[in-house]
Amino acid sequence: MADDSMKIPVTLITGAGGGIGRATSHLLAEQGHALALLGRTSATLQETAELLPPETPTLILEVDLADPDACVDAIDAVESRFDRLDAIVNNAGVAPQVPIQDTDARLVRETIDANLVGPIVLVSKAWPLLVATRGCVVNVSSMASIDPFRGFTAYAASKSGLDSLTRSIMAEADETGIRAFTLNPGIVETSMLRSLFDESMVPKGSAMEPAEVAEEILACIDGHRDDRIGRPHPLLPRE
Numbered sequence: 001m002a003d004d005s006m007k008i009p010v011t012l013i014t015g016a017g018g019g020i021g022r023a024t025s026h027l028l029a030e031q032g033h034a035l036a037l038l039g040r041t042s043a044t045l046q047e048t049a050e051l052l053p054p055e056t057p058t059l060i061l062e063v064d065l066a067d068p069d070a071c072v073d074a075i076d077a078v079e080s081r082f083d084r085l086d087a088i089v090n091n092a093g094v095a096p097q098v099p100i101q102d103t104d105a106r107l108v109r110e111t112i113d114a115n116l117v118g119p120i121v122l123v124s125k126a127w128p129l130l131v132a133t134r135g136c137v138v139n140v141s142s143m144a145s146i147d148p149f150r151g152f153t154a155y156a157a158s159k160s161g162l163d164s165l166t167r168s169i170m171a172e173a174d175e176t177g178i179r180a181f182t183l184n185p186g187i188v189e190t191s192m193l194r195s196l197f198d199e200s201m202v203p204k205g206s207a208m209e210p211a212e213v214a215e216e217i218l219a220c221i222d223g224h225r226d227d228r229i230g231r232p233h234p235l236l237p238r239e
Contacts, residue, residue: 008057009133010082011221012036012074012122014065015092017044020140020185022051023210024089024217029056031218036078036085038063039092057082065092065118066110075125085129087221090119090162091140095155108154115158120165134177138220139166140213143186143234159184163232170230181220181228185213185235208237 011028015021016037025035025048034057037045042062049058059081063070078085093115096107123130123137130137144152145159162182169180185208216235219225225233 008032008034009086009221010034010036010078010084011087011089012038012078012085012126013089013091014038014119014122016048017041018048020210020213020217021089021091022048023214024091026051027211027214027218028221029053031222033086034082035059036061036074036082038065038074040064064114065122066113068117068121071118071121072125075122075129078126079129084133085126085135086133087136087138088119088122088126088130089138089140089217090122090165091217092118093140093142093155093159095152097151098154099151100153103153108157111154112158112161115155116161116165119162123165123169130178131176135179136221137166137169137178137180138217139163139180139182140217141182141184141232143184143236146184146232146234166232167230179220179223179226179229181225181230182232183213183216183220183235184232186237208235 011033013021013025013035016025017039025037029035029052036059037048038061039045042060045060049060061074061077063074065071094111096111098107139162141162142159144156145163148156166180166182213235
């Protein structure tokens with residue numbers, strides 16, 4: 001049953017169990033957003049929820065973005081709980097590190113399903129809700145879509161598709177008031193980064209902090225980056 005008192009902004013964040021997603025959840029909660037926390041592991045989502053201000057209305061959604069039916073059900077759950085949706089932050093992603101000569105069709109499909117098909121399905125299903133609130137979509141892409149990294153062919157291709165999703169949203173937004181953004185971070189200090197690169201390859205302190213990306217996500221949602229609507233925006237570590 002929808003919460004009829006829910007008039008505060010509602011944001012769906014994918015990959016909310018850690019890294020950029022967790023930092024964004026905390027920042028938006030501090031700004032008074034209700035949150036739908038989406039990820040593959042309910043335990044890490046619960047950990048994120050426990051770090052939020054206790055008054056934050058929160059919905060936990062254990063979802064594999066590679067499952068389109070689960071993505072549809074997730075939006076239904078958001079509508080049922082909150083009866084509105086003001087923003088989607090497409091942050092979750094997988095990044096298999098495989099040389100191009102070993103990259104097969106199965107790997108490409110799995111990567112694109114999670115990193116691109118899932119976000120498209122979420123936006124498609126949520127479109128009427130976003131129209132109703134003149135909402136916002138922030139796609140967290142990667143510098144890999146602009147300057148690909150060795151060994152990440154499938155990842156770079158999927159993130160290039162996410163860049164295109166932002167442009168496609170704006171091509172169809174017309175008079176709806178919906179705004180879409182792409183953020184293209186370089187290396188960010190997350191568990192995913194450390195599963196791929198140790199400190200001899202990426203020294204500690206050389207990567208961006210998740211909170212830096214979260215600040216840009218909030219700026220997009222709050223209307224402070226409208227000069228960048230619809231186009232990639234590289235994010236690099238501060239000097």
